[in-house]
Amino acid sequence: MNDTLYVQLLDLACGAFLLAGVLVLWRRDLAAIVRLFAVQGAALGVLVAVLGVHDGDTEVIGLAVGIGLLRAVLLPWLLRRALAASGGAAGPAANRETAPLVNVAASLVVAALLALLAYAVTRPVVALDPSPAAHAVPVALTVVLIGFFALVTRRRALSQVVGFLLVDNGITAVAFLTTSGVPLIVEGGVSLDVLLAVLVLQLLTARIRAAFGDTDLDGLRELRD
Amino acid sequence: MTVMLIVPIGAPIAAAGAYAALGWRRATAWLGAVAAAVVLASGAVLAASTDDRPPTALDGLLRADALSAFMLIVIGAVALLAMLASPGYLAAEKAAGHATGRDTRRYGVLTQGFVAAMALGVLAASLGVLWVAVEATTILTAFLVGHRRTRNATEAAWKYVVICSTGIALAFLGIALLHFAARHAQVPSSGSLDFTQLTAYAGRLDPGVTRIAVALLVLGFGAKAGLAPLHAWLPDAHSQAPAPVSALMSGVLLSVAFYAVLRVKVIADIALGAGFVRVLLLIIALASLALAAALLLAQRDYKRMLAYSSMEHMGLLALGAAIGSRLAVAAVLLHVLGHGLAKSVAFLASGQIQQAVGGSRIDAARGLAARAPLVAGGFGAAVLALLGFPPFSLFASEIGIFRAGFDAGLGWAVAAALALLLLITASLAARTGRMLLGAPKTGPGAATLPFRPAAAAGAALVAGLVACAALGITIWPLHSLLDHAAAILEAHG
Numbered sequence: 001m002n003d004t005l006y007v008q009l010l011d012l013a014c015g016a017f018l019l020a021g022v023l024v025l026w027r028r029d030l031a032a033i034v035r036l037f038a039v040q041g042a043a044l045g046v047l048v049a050v051l052g053v054h055d056g057d058t059e060v061i062g063l064a065v066g067i068g069l070l071r072a073v074l075l076p077w078l079l080r081r082a083l084a085a086s087g088g089a090a091g092p093a094a095n096r097e098t099a100p101l102v103n104v105a106a107s108l109v110v111a112a113l114l115a116l117l118a119y120a121v122t123r124p125v126v127a128l129d130p131s132p133a134a135h136a137v138p139v140a141l142t143v144v145l146i147g148f149f150a151l152v153t154r155r156r157a158l159s160q161v162v163g164f165l166l167v168d169n170g171i172t173a174v175a176f177l178t179t180s181g182v183p184l185i186v187e188g189g190v191s192l193d194v195l196l197a198v199l200v201l202q203l204l205t206a207r208i209r210a211a212f213g214d215t216d217l218d219g220l221r222e223l224r225d
Numbered sequence: 226m227t228v229m230l231i232v233p234i235g236a237p238i239a240a241a242g243a244y245a246a247l248g249w250r251r252a253t254a255w256l257g258a259v260a261a262a263v264v265l266a267s268g269a270v271l272a273a274s275t276d277d278r279p280p281t282a283l284d285g286l287l288r289a290d291a292l293s294a295f296m297l298i299v300i301g302a303v304a305l306l307a308m309l310a311s312p313g314y315l316a317a318e319k320a321a322g323h324a325t326g327r328d329t330r331r332y333g334v335l336t337q338g339f340v341a342a343m344a345l346g347v348l349a350a351s352l353g354v355l356w357v358a359v360e361a362t363t364i365l366t367a368f369l370v371g372h373r374r375t376r377n378a379t380e381a382a383w384k385y386v387v388i389c390s391t392g393i394a395l396a397f398l399g400i401a402l403l404h405f406a407a408r409h410a411q412v413p414s415s416g417s418l419d420f421t422q423l424t425a426y427a428g429r430l431d432p433g434v435t436r437i438a439v440a441l442l443v444l445g446f447g448a449k450a451g452l453a454p455l456h457a458w459l460p461d462a463h464s465q466a467p468a469p470v471s472a473l474m475s476g477v478l479l480s481v482a483f484y485a486v487l488r489v490k491v492i493a494d495i496a497l498g499a500g501f502v503r504v505l506l507l508i509i510a511l512a513s514l515a516l517a518a519a520l521l522l523a524q525r526d527y528k529r530m531l532a533y534s535s536m537e538h539m540g541l542l543a544l545g546a547a548i549g550s551r552l553a554v555a556a557v558l559l560h561v562l563g564h565g566l567a568k569s570v571a572f573l574a575s576g577q578i579q580q581a582v583g584g585s586r587i588d589a590a591r592g593l594a595a596r597a598p599l600v601a602g603g604f605g606a607a608v609l610a611l612l613g614f615p616p617f618s619l620f621a622s623e624i625g626i627f628r629a630g631f632d633a634g635l636g637w638a639v640a641a642a643l644a645l646l647l648l649i650t651a652s653l654a655a656r657t658g659r660m661l662l663g664a665p666k667t668g669p670g671a672a673t674l675p676f677r678p679a680a681a682a683g684a685a686l687v688a689g690l691v692a693c694a695a696l697g698i699t700i701w702p703l704h705s706l707l708d709h710a711a712a713i714l715e716a717h718g
Binding site for chain 2: 121122123124125127128129144148151157160164167168171174175178179183185186189190193196197200201204207208211212217220222223225
């Protein structure tokens with residue numbers, strides 16, 4: 001692969017990755033949010049594959065396939081299953097993010113500010129290694145910050161899970177953009193942990209529904225000082 | 226020697242397998258305690274044989290230096306107390322209809338997996354494996370926190386998983402950036418997250434990138450250690466988990482996460498000078514102490530009270546780590562052990578009280594000294610130990626931290642911490658006094674029957690307190706171990 005094509009493909013994958021993250025803030029329909037998350041997972045898989053092909057590293061290409069399967073197929077499938085269960089139990093209104101703490105327009109402005117913040121924070125990273133991959137690190141960090149923002153401002157259990165997964169997608173992207181991924185054993189452990197955390201959260205969502213009759217986390221106010 | 230690194234991880238896993246296959250029954254109930262004793266014994270063996278070349282295993286993935294051996298002893302000791310109290314606790318839960326056979330089987334599997342994950346964490350030779358182990362503890366304990374399946378337990382479990390997983394994800398971002406800096410400092414790729422490699426090459430790490438990485442690592446592992454600003458899960462999780470699990474979580478899990486902060490600090494002190502992490506830890510320490518003091522003032526639930534006391538002690542550990550001299554670090558490690566013993570006794574006793582009174586409100590538990598002298602005495606003595614009264618070892622370690630602080634010119638921080646400790650002591654002592662000595666509640670429905678713990682649980686209470694007091698009087702069996710471990714952590718900036 002020649003360098004121009006490599007940079008173009010890299011930028012394309014990063015663009016899709018970032019756009020899917022921003023659109024998660026824009027949509028309120030939980031099913032659409034899960035679809036966007038799947039798109040982002042696919043973009044992450046392509047991103048890692050491009051890096052692997054450029055380095056001629058078959059191990060990284062194998063990881064790209066694994067990441068794509070986990071984040072574009074398996075995790076969205078789990079989320080959709082949780083969504084279908086709650087839709088059957090509480091009616092279609094339960095599947096919308098009706099009243100986030102910050103409204104959609106303001107969320108999109110915040111996303112722009114977070115992108116600026118990400119560029120400011122990652123200056124030392126780009127300065128240390130001015131390669132095309134390191135130049136894309138701010139994009140990945142923006143996704144991390146957007147995920148955080150979704151996590152603290154959204155009130156449905158499922159949108160909080162997606163927020164957590166956005167953080168994780170962003171971090172995986174940072175790991176691969178900086179040094180073609182951390183050692184294999186760590187990467188494997190991380191992926192396994194993410195999968196388990198989602199399973200745990202899914203089970204807890206079911207328990208919250210059983211105990212509170214809804215997955216609106218505003219109900220979770222009994223424990224405080 | 227290599228086998229001694231596998232045993233402390235393998236023994237709890239084997240016990241977990243036995244629980245999965247056989248369930249929690251009379252014959253298997255003590256397996257957990259046996260596995261914990263094995264962890265403790267292998268920690269002692271490793272401690273006795275620490276020399277200049279620490280033993281490694283599994284292709285260099287595991288390494289046991291003096292610090293790892295010391296943490297293994299802490300894990301083994303607290304796990305032993307918790308596992309001795311577990312059979313009695315579960316029998317009472319079953320009798321009260323809070324737990325079924327499936328629940329107890331799951332309890333056995335998860336607690337043993339939890340102990341194995343902590344042992345893996347402190348034996349890990351690389352930051353990556355340590356991270357995986359700490360995250361594994363989150364997943365394993367999530368269901369233990371939600372064990373009772375009530376609304377409160379479910380809420381606590383949700384907050385626990387979301388906050389801790391996110392915090393620990395931040396730490397992973399830090400690891401990725403540190404790896405990036407390490408690769409650019411020509412650290413060999415095979416061991417680029419290995420502690421000894423990172424320490425050896427720390428002087429060549431890029432300071433700009435390392436600064437971001439270290440801040441993320443301290444915040445991320447700090448979340449799991451219950452330090453501000455990501456501490457919100459702690460009181461909920463510790464108050465809702467079954468008492469022996471609270472003892473494990475509060476007594477060791479927090480310290481294992483803090484151990485990660487200590488390991489990162491060694492690298493950061495060389496790469497960035499001692500100032501950066503010191504300022505970060507000082508802010509975190511004072512914020513944690515202030516929050517704990519504020520939230521203890523109006524506390525009405527005794528398990529939450531103990532949880533905030535854990536936050537206070539983690540704040541003290543952060544203060545000691547910020548000071549960073551040899552004396553301060555040795556005192557921090559002694560404090561980890563003393564706090565682990567005293568806090569697990571306090572939580573185990575609180576579990577007995579909760580099962581007898583049927584709730585964790587301080588109002589509901591009055592005049593316990595007359596009803597249950599052994600439990601009340603254990604609880605009272607453990608709280609006195611936590612407040613730093615002699616002869617318990619927390620007295621010695623707190624004095625050590627404060628003296629080191631004045632020596633290092635951080636007298637203002639120590640003075641602020643002491644003022645907050647005074648507030649905390651007053652709140653804790655007043656509430657405990659009311660629980661133990663206050664006039665018993667009268668009127669219809671008030672429980673007044675005397676109760677006493679099962680023999681093993683009572684033995685655990687006494688053993689924990691005796692060990693904590695003995696360490697306060699003399700630390701000679703641990704003296705050279707503490708000295709070696711502190712030498713690893715001492716700040717050279």
